[in-house]
Amino acid sequence: VMRSADAFWAAFRGGSHVVEGVPDAVLDTMVENLAFAGTIADIDKQVEKLRRFEAVGLGAIALRLYADPAESIRLIRERVVPALA
Known part of the structure; x- marks a missing residue:
């Protein structure tokens, strides 16, 4: 995840749920465990x-x-x- 920081920022700035290079399963796990x-x-x-x-x-x-x-x-x-x- 840390190696993909630029991709996270790009998705955030673009208002996108797609983070290039990060599998959906990883994103789903992050949302489930880190977000409220x-x-x-x-x-x-x-x-x-x-x-x-x-x-x-x-x-x-x-x-x-x-x-x-x-x-x-x-x-x-x-x-x-x-x-x-």
């Missing part, structure tokens, strides 16, 4: 992912909230934080 995205129905799955990250030493995350940031923050406060406390 979904609907309200996915909260429990995402909490479990955060627990796995914590178990291997991750102590902080950064979030990018899209459509309705205020609602996202409310859901995080009400559903995610208590589940991780």
